[in-house]
Amino acid sequence: MGIEITVNIALLCFCIFSFFYAGVGVTPPAIPGTLSASAWPRVILAGLIVALFFNIRACRASRSAPDAKSEIAIAEFFPPKFVKSALLLIAYSIVLNYLGFITSTVIFFALFSYIIGLRKISSLIAGSVVATIVIYVVFQIFLQVMLPRGVWIFRDFAIWLEILAL
Amino acid sequence: MSIYELMMAGAAVVFTPKVLLFICIGNIMGVIFGALPGISASMAVALMIPFTLTLDPVGSIAFLSAVYCSAVTGGGIPAILFKIPGTPSSAVTTFDGYPLACRGKAGKALLLILVSSAFGGLVSALGMLLVSRQLSEIGLRFGPSELFAVAFLGLSVLTSMDEDKMLKTVISGLLGLFLATMAMDPVEGVPRLTFGSTYLLGGIPMIPAMVGMFAVSEVLKQVARPTEIKIDGTPSLKDSPMHVSFAEWWSLKWTMIRCSILGTLVGILPGAGATIASFLGYGMEIKLSKHPEEFGNGSLTGLCASETSNNAATGGAMVPLLSLGIPGGNAAAVMVAALMLQGVQVGPLLLKSQPSYLSSVFLSMAVTNVLMVVIAVVVAKMFVKLMKIPYYFLGPLIILFAAVGSYAAQNNITDILVTMLAGMAGYFMIEFRYSPAALTLGLVLGDICENNLRRAVMITRGDVLAVFARPITAGLMTVCVIFLLLPVIKKFLRSRRGV
Numbered sequence: 001m002g003i004e005i006t007v008n009i010a011l012l013c014f015c016i017f018s019f020f021y022a023g024v025g026v027t028p029p030a031i032p033g034t035l036s037a038s039a040w041p042r043v044i045l046a047g048l049i050v051a052l053f054f055n056i057r058a059c060r061a062s063r064s065a066p067d068a069k070s071e072i073a074i075a076e077f078f079p080p081k082f083v084k085s086a087l088l089l090i091a092y093s094i095v096l097n098y099l100g101f102i103t104s105t106v107i108f109f110a111l112f113s114y115i116i117g118l119r120k121i122s123s124l125i126a127g128s129v130v131a132t133i134v135i136y137v138v139f140q141i142f143l144q145v146m147l148p149r150g151v152w153i154f155r156d157f158a159i160w161l162e163i164l165a166l
Numbered sequence: 167m168s169i170y171e172l173m174m175a176g177a178a179v180v181f182t183p184k185v186l187l188f189i190c191i192g193n194i195m196g197v198i199f200g201a202l203p204g205i206s207a208s209m210a211v212a213l214m215i216p217f218t219l220t221l222d223p224v225g226s227i228a229f230l231s232a233v234y235c236s237a238v239t240g241g242g243i244p245a246i247l248f249k250i251p252g253t254p255s256s257a258v259t260t261f262d263g264y265p266l267a268c269r270g271k272a273g274k275a276l277l278l279i280l281v282s283s284a285f286g287g288l289v290s291a292l293g294m295l296l297v298s299r300q301l302s303e304i305g306l307r308f309g310p311s312e313l314f315a316v317a318f319l320g321l322s323v324l325t326s327m328d329e330d331k332m333l334k335t336v337i338s339g340l341l342g343l344f345l346a347t348m349a350m351d352p353v354e355g356v357p358r359l360t361f362g363s364t365y366l367l368g369g370i371p372m373i374p375a376m377v378g379m380f381a382v383s384e385v386l387k388q389v390a391r392p393t394e395i396k397i398d399g400t401p402s403l404k405d406s407p408m409h410v411s412f413a414e415w416w417s418l419k420w421t422m423i424r425c426s427i428l429g430t431l432v433g434i435l436p437g438a439g440a441t442i443a444s445f446l447g448y449g450m451e452i453k454l455s456k457h458p459e460e461f462g463n464g465s466l467t468g469l470c471a472s473e474t475s476n477n478a479a480t481g482g483a484m485v486p487l488l489s490l491g492i493p494g495g496n497a498a499a500v501m502v503a504a505l506m507l508q509g510v511q512v513g514p515l516l517l518k519s520q521p522s523y524l525s526s527v528f529l530s531m532a533v534t535n536v537l538m539v540v541i542a543v544v545v546a547k548m549f550v551k552l553m554k555i556p557y558y559f560l561g562p563l564i565i566l567f568a569a570v571g572s573y574a575a576q577n578n579i580t581d582i583l584v585t586m587l588a589g590m591a592g593y594f595m596i597e598f599r600y601s602p603a604a605l606t607l608g609l610v611l612g613d614i615c616e617n618n619l620r621r622a623v624m625i626t627r628g629d630v631l632a633v634f635a636r637p638i639t640a641g642l643m644t645v646c647v648i649f650l651l652l653p654v655i656k657k658f659l660r661s662r663r664g665v
Contacts, residue, residue: 003598004598007594007598011341015344018344018359021359021361022347022358022359025356025357026351026354026356026358027354027356029353029354031624032627032628033623033624033626033627033628033629034353034620034623034624034628035353035619035620035623036354037351037353037354037356037358038358040347040615040616040619040620041344041347041358041359044340044343044344044347044612045344047340048337048340048341048344051333051336051337051340052337054333055333055334055337058333077597078390079390079391081389081390082386082389082390082593085385085386085389086386086586086590089382089565089586089589089590090583090586090587092569092582092586093569093579093582093583093585093586094583096579096582097579101570105566108562108566109562109563109566112561112562112565113558113559113561113562115389116389116557116558116561116562117558118556118558118559127558127559131559131562131563131566135566135567135570138202139570139574143202143574145570145573145574145577146577147570147573148573148579
């Protein structure tokens with residue numbers, strides 16, 4: 001089964017589940033004559049279920065058509081570089097809370113540049129440090145955005161930097 | 167007071183060295199803040215409030231309106247160069263701006279958005295000056311049912327955004343509307359489709375979702391299948407070989423006029439604003455264009471429509487603020503707060519007791535919209551230089567700006583995760599020809615549609631038919647149905663003819 005049809009079927013199942021789940025915990029409207037909290041989502045979901053059903057049919061029809069192009073292979077759709085980058089993005093958004101902005105960004109930047117193709121160690125280090133400093137100065141110092149500090153020694157380091165910047 | 171006297175009173179405030187200097191500073195800061203992802207126009211205005219303490223109230227509002235106008239324009243710069251909407255109202259600018267940048271026409275696109283923005287801003291400022299009171303009275307006639315119809319009019323563009331992939335675009339739009347319902351119910355106050363998550367109680371945040379869909383997905387696409395982005399150098403009116411020709415400007419004249427009027431009217435409506443104005447303007451031009459297939463592929467008309475409409479909304483937003491003391495949007499609300507800090511009582515009597523507010527805001531906006539072109543070109547040149555950075559640095563830099571920009575809106579780390587997940591979803595959608603733009607449209611308009619529909623039904627005590635029986639609503643809904651069905655009928659007829 002192709003990736004697109006699989007995703008569409010998964011989405012269809014989720015929509016059908018959500019159609020019923022939308023009413024869970026929703027009490028009838030307190031004011032008579034008002035729409036309940038589940039009414040609008042259910043209208044949208046009903047439309048989405050019908051549209052997905054027709055889309056799955058259209059996908060199946062286009063796959064079985066004589067002039068159909070070959071299905072995109074999973075390896076082609078998710079090349080190794082993409083998989084590594086996607087995992088790195090997820091990891092970055094999770095570790096930010098623990099390592100703080102400075103440490104996690106230096107590591108993230110260097111690793112992302114490496115995945116894209118930069119191999120020179122000095123450029124990796126210089127690029128990641130400069131980019132982190134630029135973003136830190138713009139957002140933390142000029143715009144007063146409180147960037148994540150992290151925990152433990154990373155937190156102490158972030159606070160030390162903030163005092164230094166003052 | 168005659169117009170001449172009014173203008174003289176405004177000129178006496180605005181054309182003083184101090185206020186002019188502040189307007190220049192406001193312009194520079196506004197364009198820079200607008201160009202930084204995550205800093206919305208209202209946030210830019212809020213950040214500039216401390217500066218107003220050294221100005222008198224009339225000077226303050228003139229300064230803040232300069233920041234507001236230039237921030238909305240500044241948002242278009244990264245939208246073209248990096249596909250990152252600097253402000254939510256620039257999301258539509260990415261549709262045609264980025265494809266132009268990829269084709270080596272970044273300078274042309276930048277020049278076009280600056281002049282279009284200036285035109286939209288000037289027309290709306292003029293509208294604000296001349297018909298402020300009348301326009302706000304029309305705007306106030308719009309109740310929840312009319313506002314629902316206006317938002318629905320924005321959604322009616324779904325079937326014509328990509329006529330070849332109509333079903334996929336509709337699915338994307340419906341998905342956006344569905345995602346917008348995952349939050350605490352605004353009327354009953356009960357969690358709805360949040361699956362036990364406390365984060366979802368506040369709804370899926372718009373800025374992270376938009377930034378992820380447009381910026382992160384593009385970096386992931388570049389990582390998976392690198393393509394070269396050509397740069398034509400810095401945008402310049404004189405030297406750039408890619409400047410916009412007179413014939414091209416001439417062909418855009420009606421787009422500019424139509425979108426300026428539409429943007430001003432949308433700006434007046436409470437709760438609507440620059441974002442909705444840009445979507446509506448873009449949708450209107452698709453409907454009116456003889457070549458709708460060009461939209462989304464670097465259409466100059468699409469780019470012009472988006473930027474003219476969103477900047478025209480800035481003047482519109484000032485109308486209810488000045489004439490009735492009602493803030494039409496977030497930025498206007500921040501301006502009210504700034505005036506209240508100075509002890510000014512904002513309300514319907516403001517313009518009667520001090521008419522110079524209206525003319526000074528007009529003159530400030532006029533000066534801003536002219537100055538902005540020059541200042542934004544300088545800022546854009548700085549941003550263009552960023553594009554010469556090798557992609558192994560530029561890619562992660564874009565991700566970083568996207569992540570910190572998303573985080574800055576609410577200081578919530580989970581927003582960064584949402585940005586990354588939206589980026590991956592956006593990548594999938596682009597690969598399989600779904601429409602991230604339609605999803606964003608649904609996400610933006612979903613909340614407005616639902617809230618206004620439910621309020622309207624509440625007013626009519628459950629009589630849904632009565633909601634649509636109001637003349638303006640009925641008219642707008644008829645237009646919506648025509649807009650929604652016309653492409654479907656056209657496609658059906660074409661396929662029959664083909665058979």
